[in-house]
Amino acid sequence: MASAEPESAKEAPPPPPSTAPRGRVNLSLVDFGLRFVLFAAAVSSVVVIVTSKQTVVGKLRGVPPGFPVQAKFDHSPAFIYFVAALSLAALYGLVTALASVSVIAKPNLSTKFLLHFAVWDTLILGVVASATGAAGGVAYIGLKGNSHVRWDKVCYAFDKFCRHIGGALAASLFASVVLVLLIWISIISLHARIRK
Numbered sequence: 001m002a003s004a005e006p007e008s009a010k011e012a013p014p015p016p017p018s019t020a021p022r023g024r025v026n027l028s029l030v031d032f033g034l035r036f037v038l039f040a041a042a043v044s045s046v047v048v049i050v051t052s053k054q055t056v057v058g059k060l061r062g063v064p065p066g067f068p069v070q071a072k073f074d075h076s077p078a079f080i081y082f083v084a085a086l087s088l089a090a091l092y093g094l095v096t097a098l099a100s101v102s103v104i105a106k107p108n109l110s111t112k113f114l115l116h117f118a119v120w121d122t123l124i125l126g127v128v129a130s131a132t133g134a135a136g137g138v139a140y141i142g143l144k145g146n147s148h149v150r151w152d153k154v155c156y157a158f159d160k161f162c163r164h165i166g167g168a169l170a171a172s173l174f175a176s177v178v179l180v181l182l183i184w185i186s187i188i189s190l191h192a193r194i195r196k
Helices: 027-050 077-105 107-144 159-195
Strands: 053-057 068-072
Touching: 027 077, 027 107, 027 159, 053 159, 077 107, 077 159, 107 159
Parallel strands: none
Antiparallel strands: 053 068
């Protein structure tokens, strides 16, 4: 005895597969997040180096006992350049994060913005990398000295100051890596749009 089921009781065909690719990362959102991370890393680097101030009495070789000696970031042109460059990177990160929001809101503007982002990210990466190198060179001399030109190391006396400089340099290196990632995202996104 075969049961005859009405047509309405039969299973409906499965819905057609979605046209949106599964598992694909929205690079615009990643771009926005990384730009905010760039801003945070640059600001933290600037704050750490600007607050690096230490006074020591009688610890430094070649200085009379009882004579106070102070170390501040603005005693070195390399550290001043570092603060200026990372301040610029922080401002750039904030402005481009806001511009990235407009790209998310209006995707038809994305190709033009991506090209500008790639160019400006590369320029800012050069500025941040050069400032990090300059400050890193001065910090290395403070840490290790240079016996060939008789520059003594000073980090044995200015330990807190040197730790601050090291922390600021680490945050700056992290900001440089974030900028490299942003350049890659812009180039990958542009390549995907050109292929279409």
